[in-house]
Amino acid sequence: MEYFVQQLINGLTLGSIYGLIAIGYTMVYGIIGMINFAHGDIFMVGSFIALATFLILTTVFGFVFLPVILLIVLIVAMLFTSAWGWTVERLAYRPLRGSFRLAPLITAIGMSIVLQNFVQVTQGARNKPIPPQIQGGVTIMEGVTENGPIAVQLSYMQMIIIVTTLVLMIGFTLLINRTPLGRAQRACEQDRKMAALLGVNVDRTISLTFVMGAALASVAGLMFLLLYGVIDFYIGFLAGVKAFTAAVLGGIGSLPGAMLGGLLIGLIEVFWSGYFTIEYKDVAAFSILAIVLIFLPSGLLGKPEVEKV
Amino acid sequence: MVSASQSAATAAAPMPGAPRNWDVNPVLTVEHLTMRFGGLVAVNDLSFNVGRGDITALIGPNGAGKTTVFNCVTGFYKPTEGRTVMRHGDGLLQDLVEEVTAGGLRSVQMGDRAVFLLERMPDFEISHHARVARTFQNIRLFGGMTVLENLMVAQHNVLMKASVFTIGGLLGLPRYRIAEKAAREKAVYWLERTRLIDRADDPAADLPYGDQRRLEIARAMCTEPHLLCLDEPAAGLNPRESQELNALLQFIRAEHGTSILLIEHDMGVVMEISDHVVVLDYGVKIADGDADHVKNDPKVIAAYLGVEDEDEIDIPEVKKDLSTAGKPAGQDGGVA
Numbered sequence: 001m002e003y004f005v006q007q008l009i010n011g012l013t014l015g016s017i018y019g020l021i022a023i024g025y026t027m028v029y030g031i032i033g034m035i036n037f038a039h040g041d042i043f044m045v046g047s048f049i050a051l052a053t054f055l056i057l058t059t060v061f062g063f064v065f066l067p068v069i070l071l072i073v074l075i076v077a078m079l080f081t082s083a084w085g086w087t088v089e090r091l092a093y094r095p096l097r098g099s100f101r102l103a104p105l106i107t108a109i110g111m112s113i114v115l116q117n118f119v120q121v122t123q124g125a126r127n128k129p130i131p132p133q134i135q136g137g138v139t140i141m142e143g144v145t146e147n148g149p150i151a152v153q154l155s156y157m158q159m160i161i162i163v164t165t166l167v168l169m170i171g172f173t174l175l176i177n178r179t180p181l182g183r184a185q186r187a188c189e190q191d192r193k194m195a196a197l198l199g200v201n202v203d204r205t206i207s208l209t210f211v212m213g214a215a216l217a218s219v220a221g222l223m224f225l226l227l228y229g230v231i232d233f234y235i236g237f238l239a240g241v242k243a244f245t246a247a248v249l250g251g252i253g254s255l256p257g258a259m260l261g262g263l264l265i266g267l268i269e270v271f272w273s274g275y276f277t278i279e280y281k282d283v284a285a286f287s288i289l290a291i292v293l294i295f296l297p298s299g300l301l302g303k304p305e306v307e308k309v
Numbered sequence: 310m311v312s313a314s315q316s317a318a319t320a321a322a323p324m325p326g327a328p329r330n331w332d333v334n335p336v337l338t339v340e341h342l343t344m345r346f347g348g349l350v351a352v353n354d355l356s357f358n359v360g361r362g363d364i365t366a367l368i369g370p371n372g373a374g375k376t377t378v379f380n381c382v383t384g385f386y387k388p389t390e391g392r393t394v395m396r397h398g399d400g401l402l403q404d405l406v407e408e409v410t411a412g413g414l415r416s417v418q419m420g421d422r423a424v425f426l427l428e429r430m431p432d433f434e435i436s437h438h439a440r441v442a443r444t445f446q447n448i449r450l451f452g453g454m455t456v457l458e459n460l461m462v463a464q465h466n467v468l469m470k471a472s473v474f475t476i477g478g479l480l481g482l483p484r485y486r487i488a489e490k491a492a493r494e495k496a497v498y499w500l501e502r503t504r505l506i507d508r509a510d511d512p513a514a515d516l517p518y519g520d521q522r523r524l525e526i527a528r529a530m531c532t533e534p535h536l537l538c539l540d541e542p543a544a545g546l547n548p549r550e551s552q553e554l555n556a557l558l559q560f561i562r563a564e565h566g567t568s569i570l571l572i573e574h575d576m577g578v579v580m581e582i583s584d585h586v587v588v589l590d591y592g593v594k595i596a597d598g599d600a601d602h603v604k605n606d607p608k609v610i611a612a613y614l615g616v617e618d619e620d621e622i623d624i625p626e627v628k629k630d631l632s633t634a635g636k637p638a639g640q641d642g643g644v645a
Contacts, residue, residue: 197383198465199437202433
């Protein structure tokens with residue numbers, strides 16, 4: 001039981017990170033119907049920006065109070081990563097809008113390679129570690145198993161990740177449902193041309209969608225950095241594929257679906273590694289995806305596309 | 310305004326001493342509009358005016374190029390050639406028109422008078438600045454959003470400004486709350502006018518066809534247009550709904566001073582409410598005048614009935630058939 005709860009906590013933490021990245025995939029797909037394969041690398045860039053900001057603050061300016069450092073890192077990472085997201089859309093995707101269907105997909109893959117190599121060249125290919133920043137936690141359960149005593153730990157880091165994700169999700173849901181920008185995004189999802197004829201600046205709405213996705217990805221990047229303490233230029237690939245899987249599992253185009261998909265992928269991975277073998281955790285995650293898609297082709301929360309005749 | 314009974318049936322040339330509203334006070338001027346798709350000329354050198362405060366009908370047989378004209382005016386297509394001038398403020402505003410054309414500008418504003426060259430403007434600015442709104446023949450609502458939300462999207466720019474690009478909306482600033490409330494009130498006003506208030510929170514796609522048509526008009530009116538372009542608003546409506554539509558359009562014109570340009574096949578609607586009728590055939594204008602004038606134009610009769618030679622049209626039954634089209638809706642005009 002204790003072991004199960006511990007795995008549940010770990011799974012939710014990992015799933016939160018996947019979910020935050022998955023939102024970027026699902027929003028962009030919703031509004032322009034393309035898979036932004038560079039999004040995983042935007043997440044990677046976000047974590048590098050967080051790392052750089054962190055190092056500058058601690059070594060150059062000598063900040064020591066951790067909450068302030070983290071807050072500044074968070075804001076800087078969100079701003080700069082958003083700028084990256086905006087630039088990628090502006091340079092690589094907007095000129096190809098209205099081109100044939102595969103064109104944006106191919107540029108997205110190109111953009112992904114560009115970002116990876118750019119970071120590899122400028123930051124070096126080696127792992128970038130930082131010492132663990134947030135240590136400790138609370139013990140919420142204790143028990144004894146056949147292997148000896150076990151204590152269920154909820155670390156402060158995990159708490160921060162889960163709470164931050166929750167806060168972001170609530171804010172984000174409000175933004176989509178209650179604000180004019182959110183309404184414009186939903187309108188553009190359904191009929192971009194009609195939205196334009198009602199005075200909505202569609203290009204700007206699309207740009208802002210990329211900006212929002214990138215901002216959330218940078219938060220995920222910062223969390224990844226703090227949780228694992230080590231990043232490299234290649235982390236965007238696997239995290240991106242996982243988050244994309246999460247978005248598809250939840251129903252691509254659906255925001256709650258992306259979050260749910262993220263949590264599920266996180267849980268599947270963690271439980272599989274906890275109870276079976278860690279080597280096959282990715283296989284497990286992708287198999288579940290395949291099985292779900294066979295029975296629910298539009299994902300768990302996705303709306304099936306109804307062709308009106 | 311020129312009423313249908315006022316002018317003689319023969320006015321091919323402008324009548325001396327009786328300048329018509331669309332010539333002296335046009336809200337929209339289409340000049341030498343040409344639209345080619347590859348080798349196909351959909352609209353060829355078309356010029357006409359839409360009078361301020363008038364209800365202008367654009368009619369013609371299927372494939373005459375009516376919807377193409379709409380698409381050019383509302384920024385859906387970029388016309389191959391031609392100039393489309395939208396005016397805010399009375400009169401021809403000739404000085405402003407020349408200034409904006411010569412200066413290579415999109416628009417020029419002077420006090421409360423303004424001139425816009427629609428063919429130079431991106432689509433979202435045509436609604437936002439030039440204030441031209443339109444509806445579609447095949448209804449284009451945001452089906453997954455509620456009826457009320459459809460009307461709120463139409464007020465996007467006002468709300469975006471009030472919310473300081475959404476940030477204020479998230480924080481719930483008072484300024485945004487006031488703007489949001491005003492937008493909601495305007496939406497409710499139009500929902501009441503179109504008798505959709507009971508369906509405000511239903512997804513737009515769930516409404517019956519006739520209601521969807523009215524919702525599209527309500528949505529267009531929420532952008533506060535100076536010119537409302539309606540593409541076959543009566544298509545698929547039953548006679549009672551068609552009557553209601555006439556009343557709604559006349560209400561819009563009378564209460565809001567909105568000029569209306571409509572494409573219509575239902576001759577009952579056209580003849581009853583139009584001040585001005587422009588007839589297209591094969592992308593070319595074949596007649597232009599008030600309803601009585603157009604109805605008796607042999608070219609128009611020929612175009613609708615497919616007669617080669619205009620002289621052949623002197624058949625009493627045919628003329629009678631066309632003139633019944635002037636009666637209130639419900640009777641089939643026989644020319645659709």
